[in-house]
Amino acid sequence: MTCCAGYCAAASFFDSRVAARDQRRYQRRGPDASTRMLLAEIRRWPLRGLYLLDVGSGIGVLATELAAAGLAGATLADASPAYLDLARRNVGSRYAGRPTQFMLGDFAATSATLPEADVVTLDRVVCCYPDADALLSAAAARSRRLLAFTHPPNRWYLRAGFAVMNFFFRIGRNQFRIFVHSPQQMASVLDAAGFVRAAHRESLLWSLSLYRRPEFPSPSP
Numbered sequence: 001m002t003c004c005a006g007y008c009a010a011a012s013f014f015d016s017r018v019a020a021r022d023q024r025r026y027q028r029r030g031p032d033a034s035t036r037m038l039l040a041e042i043r044r045w046p047l048r049g050l051y052l053l054d055v056g057s058g059i060g061v062l063a064t065e066l067a068a069a070g071l072a073g074a075t076l077a078d079a080s081p082a083y084l085d086l087a088r089r090n091v092g093s094r095y096a097g098r099p100t101q102f103m104l105g106d107f108a109a110t111s112a113t114l115p116e117a118d119v120v121t122l123d124r125v126v127c128c129y130p131d132a133d134a135l136l137s138a139a140a141a142r143s144r145r146l147l148a149f150t151h152p153p154n155r156w157y158l159r160a161g162f163a164v165m166n167f168f169f170r171i172g173r174n175q176f177r178i179f180v181h182s183p184q185q186m187a188s189v190l191d192a193a194g195f196v197r198a199a200h201r202e203s204l205l206w207s208l209s210l211y212r213r214p215e216f217p218s219p220s221p
């Protein structure tokens, strides 16, 4: 099954070779920096009994790492069949007895067919997609409580680095592109969807924003 109901460049860029490389890195070093940032923030919240939807799940690192938090179940959605195959293997046994689903496709096009979740995550996904507004508004529509996402901050050295990488993609006839989206614009999409920002962290390479529905107050520090 392929995923061409929308943007397919990610599906062909994140192929089995890239997936295998990510898998080796995860086995050697554990979660990457942006994922560690997201995990640290999300683990401050009571997760027991909640349902996770991880959009652009890659090889399933987030769901794997959160399995011990008592989640009721998880859906992993990704545009890449190669990544979802590894996600199935990584996540599978960790959720024994709890429902897990692996959904292939461009989330902006398929989100309405996915179940709602209490917690929706997008770790390093908006930067692989041209239309961050579409991805985030679809994610917001699926989230009952929390929405957390990481993205590159809007800094000159990242904009310059991404422009160089996109130049090489273009001359290599690769349709995949990476994006530094406007943080203000992304925040306005989530504001309009009725979320309030509960946490924000930033490093030189990654920003993390965690949003909550107003009826779910932040945990005490």
Ligand SMILES: C[S@@+](CC[C@H](N)C(=O)[O-])C[C@H]1O[C@@H](n2cnc3c(N)ncnc32)[C@H](O)[C@@H]1O
Binding pocket: 007, 010, 011, 014, 035, 055, 056, 057, 058, 059, 061, 077, 078, 079, 080, 083, 105, 106, 107, 108, 122, 123, 124, 125, 128, 129
């Ligand atoms: C940089 S990887 C990050 C993977 C994982 N979240 C992590 O941090 O390890 C980006 C992932 O987003 C997926 N992706 C990009 N655009 C997508 C879309 N529109 N719908 C679903 N998945 C998408 C890619 O296939 C890839 O697995």
